[in-house]
Amino acid sequence: MENSTLTKSSILLLAAAILLLFLFPDLSTPSPPPSPVSCTNGITNNCTVTNAYGMFPDRSTCRALKVVYPTSEQELLQFVANATASKTKMKVVTRFSHSIPKLSCPGGSDGLVISTLNLDRVLNIDSTTMQITVESGVTVKALIEAAAEANLVIPYVPYWFGLTIGGLLSTGAHGSSLNGKGSAVHEYVTEMRLVTPAPADQNYATVKALKIGDPDLDATKVSLGVLGVISQVTLQLQPMFKRSLTFVTRNDSDLADQAVSFGYQHEFADLAWYPGQRKVLYRKDDRVPVNVSGNGAYDFIGFRPTATLAIQTYRFTEKIFETENDADGKCVYSQLITSTLAILAYGLTNNGLIFTGYPVIGYQNKMEASGGCAFRSKDGLLTACPWDPRIKGSSFFHQTTVSIPLDRVKEFILDLQKLRYLQPAALCGLELYGGVLMRYAKSSSAYLGKEADVLDFDFTYYRQVED
Numbered sequence: 001m002e003n004s005t006l007t008k009s010s011i012l013l014l015a016a017a018i019l020l021l022f023l024f025p026d027l028s029t030p031s032p033p034p035s036p037v038s039c040t041n042g043i044t045n046n047c048t049v050t051n052a053y054g055m056f057p058d059r060s061t062c063r064a065l066k067v068v069y070p071t072s073e074q075e076l077l078q079f080v081a082n083a084t085a086s087k088t089k090m091k092v093v094t095r096f097s098h099s100i101p102k103l104s105c106p107g108g109s110d111g112l113v114i115s116t117l118n119l120d121r122v123l124n125i126d127s128t129t130m131q132i133t134v135e136s137g138v139t140v141k142a143l144i145e146a147a148a149e150a151n152l153v154i155p156y157v158p159y160w161f162g163l164t165i166g167g168l169l170s171t172g173a174h175g176s177s178l179n180g181k182g183s184a185v186h187e188y189v190t191e192m193r194l195v196t197p198a199p200a201d202q203n204y205a206t207v208k209a210l211k212i213g214d215p216d217l218d219a220t221k222v223s224l225g226v227l228g229v230i231s232q233v234t235l236q237l238q239p240m241f242k243r244s245l246t247f248v249t250r251n252d253s254d255l256a257d258q259a260v261s262f263g264y265q266h267e268f269a270d271l272a273w274y275p276g277q278r279k280v281l282y283r284k285d286d287r288v289p290v291n292v293s294g295n296g297a298y299d300f301i302g303f304r305p306t307a308t309l310a311i312q313t314y315r316f317t318e319k320i321f322e323t324e325n326d327a328d329g330k331c332v333y334s335q336l337i338t339s340t341l342a343i344l345a346y347g348l349t350n351n352g353l354i355f356t357g358y359p360v361i362g363y364q365n366k367m368e369a370s371g372g373c374a375f376r377s378k379d380g381l382l383t384a385c386p387w388d389p390r391i392k393g394s395s396f397f398h399q400t401t402v403s404i405p406l407d408r409v410k411e412f413i414l415d416l417q418k419l420r421y422l423q424p425a426a427l428c429g430l431e432l433y434g435g436v437l438m439r440y441a442k443s444s445s446a447y448l449g450k451e452a453d454v455l456d457f458d459f460t461y462y463r464q465v466e467d
C-alpha cells in the first residue's frame with residue numbers, strides 16, 4: 001500500500017517536473033505534422049490516407065490508388081473530369097486532415113484523393129464590402145492573418161487554426177457564440193465555387209458558382225465533402241475589434257441553472273467543466289472597441305509546440321492510472337494539471353509575453369484561435385503537437401460531441417451530475433483533456449447545420465493504442 005502511494009507520488013512529481021516543459025513554448029523549432037497521405041509507388045501512386053492522429057476510429061487502413069495536388073481551379077476541374085470519365089471514386093484530403101472520423105477515404109483501394117495542399121492562396125480582399133475570397137486549402141491561420149492586414153476579422157472560428165476552410169465548412173465547425181448568426185463559420189459564407197462531376201456532354205466536370213440567396217448553398221456549405229470539391233470560398237468579415245477575456249473558476253452546484261443564461265451574457269462565452277473536481281471554468285469574453293487599451297494574446301498551451309519528452313510523460317502517467325484502473329489517481333493528476341494551467345492563465349498573455357492579470361484585452365486576430373505546433377519547420381521531432389502519431393507514446397484519444405438544444409441543457413447537466421454522484425471519480429479522465437468543453441452554436445438554414453440553438457458538449461478521453 002505504502003509502496004503504491006510512493007510510486008504514485010513519484011509519478012506525480014515527475015509529471016509535475018516534466019509539465020514545466022510545457023510552459024516554454026519555443027524550446028526549439030518544432031516539427032510540423034506529417035502529411036496524411038503517403039504513397040509507396042512514386043509520390044502519387046498506391047497511397048494510404050489517414051488523419052492527423054494516424055488512426056481512424058475503426059482502426060482500418062484507408063487506401064487510394066492515387067493522390068493529386070491541383071494548384072488551380074482549372075487543374076482541379078481536369079482531375080475531377082478525368083476521374084468522372086473513368087468512374088473513379090474520389091474524396092478530398094486536406095493539408096493535415098484533422099477530423100477524427102474516416103471522412104477523407106474514397107472507398108475501396110482504387111479511388112482518387114484530391115489534396116487541397118496547394119490550393120492555399122488568398123485571392124481577394126474587398127475592403128469596401130469587407131469580404132475575403134480564398135482557395136479552399138487556406139488555413140484558418142492564413143485567413144485570420146490576411147484579414148487582419150486589411151484591418152478586418154472573421155468573428156467566430158474554431159479555436160485551433162490548423163484547419164482548412166474547405167474542411168471546417170464541410171464539417172460545420174464553429175467557435176462559441178449565441179450572438180447574431182452564431183459561431184459556425186458557414187454562416188458567414190457569401191459565395192462558394194464547387195467543382196462537381198458532370199455528364200459527358202459537359203466534359204465530365206463543371207464549376208458551380210453559388211451565391212448567398214441560392215438555395216443550393218444551404219446544401220453545399222456543410223456537405224461532408226460529398227457534393228463536390230470546394231474550390232473557392234468568399235466570407236463576410238467585420239471591422240477589427242478587441243476582446244476582453246476573464247476566466248473564472250466556480251463550483252458546479254448551479255451549473256445546470258447557469259449554463260444557458262451564461263451564453264447570453266457574454267458574446268464569446270464557453271464553459272469547461274471538471275466534473276470530478278466539481279468545478280467549472282467560465283469564459284467571460286466580450287467584444288470591446290479597438291481604442292480600449294490592451295495588446296493581449298491567447299496562445300493556448302495545448303496547441304503549442306510541446307517537448308516530445310513532456311508529451312510522452314503525460315501519456316505514460318495517464319496510462320499507468322488507466323492500466324491500474326486507478327480513478328482516484330487520475331483525479332489527483334487532473335488537479336495537478338488543471339491548477340498548473342490556471343496559474344499559467346491557459347496561455348493568455350496581456351502583451352504577447354507575460355500574464356499579469358485579468359481581464360486580458362487584445363485584438364480579435366490574436367485572441368480567437370491558436371495552433372503554433374502545426375506551423376513550424378523541422379527539428380527532428382524534439383517538439384511537436386501533443387497528438388503527433390510519429391511520437392511513440394504521444395497523446396492518443398477519442399472525442400465524442402453531442403449537441404444539446406438549449407431547452408434540454410439543464411436536464412442533460414443534471415443527468416451527468418447524477419452519474420457523477422454514483423461514481424465520483426469516474427469522470428476525472430475527461431479533465432486530462434481540458435474538461436468537458438461546452439460551446440454555444442445557433443440553428444442554421446444549412447441542411448447539415450444545427451437544427452436548434454444548442455450547447456455542444458465535447459468529451460475527450462483516453463484511447464488505447466493497441467486493440
Ligand SMILES: Cc1cc2nc3c(=O)[nH]c(=O)nc-3n(C[C@H](O)[C@H](O)[C@H](O)COP(=O)(O)OP(=O)(O)OC[C@H]3O[C@@H](n4cnc5c(N)ncnc54)[C@H](O)[C@@H]3O)c2cc1C
Nearest residue numbers: 097098099103136158159160164166167170173174225230
Ligand atoms: C486541435 C483541434 C481543435 C479543434 N477545435 C475545433 C473547434 O473549436 N470547433 C470545431 O467545430 N471543430 C474543432 N475541431 C474539429 C475540426 O473543426 C474538424 O475536424 C475539421 O473538419 C477539420 O478540418 P480539416 O481542414 O482538417 O479537414 P479534414 O478533416 O481533412 O476534412 C474534413 C472533411 O471535409 C472534406 N473536405 C475538406 N476540404 C474539402 C474541399 N475543399 N471540398 C470538399 N470537401 C472537402 C473532407 O473530404 C472531409 O470529408 C478541432 C480539431 C482539432 C484537431
